[in-house]
Amino acid sequence: MNQAHLHLLVNHLPIMGSLFSAVLLGAGLLQRNDSLTKAGLVAVLAAGLLCLPAQLTGEGAAAIVQELPRVSRALIQTHAGAAELGFWVLETAAALALFGLLLRKNASPRAVLVAWAALAVATAGFGLLARAGYLGGLIRHTEIREGFGTPDEL
Secondary structure (H helix, E strand, C coil): CEEEEEEEHHHHHHHHHHHHHHHHHHHHHHHCCCHCCCCCHHHHHHHHHHHHHHHHHHHHHHHHCCCCCCCCCCHHHHHHHHHHHHHHHHHHHHHHHHHHHHHHCCCCHHHHHHHHHHHHHHHHHHHHHHHHHHHHHHHCCHHHCCCCCCCCCC
């Protein structure tokens, strides 16, 4: 198994994890349910951790894939840039979630405000990572590219 295999195995985890965690955290905050809110914060933190393997295997996957026929280096670079932005946004959400959990432990009234901030950033992270996933799919799934089958598609 090489870096490209590993990247393909783990790259969906932060996308789906950020979506799941945002929904869970949002439900907890909207229902003012402490258990759900805490679970949502833990899930945001987990999604941030799940993003690390995808980010760490990206360069190795790019090195392998760029040598394949009909692969666009421009698409790889666009995907990598989008993935890095999504990574840092989700890591920020994870840091906020950790901070929110610490504030909750100390019964700080600011814990709810930090949880809302974590929700907003996790939601943004999901959107950015979903876009990065779409751009990554364009690299080898030529059938979803605009202009598929034309000479100028690369």
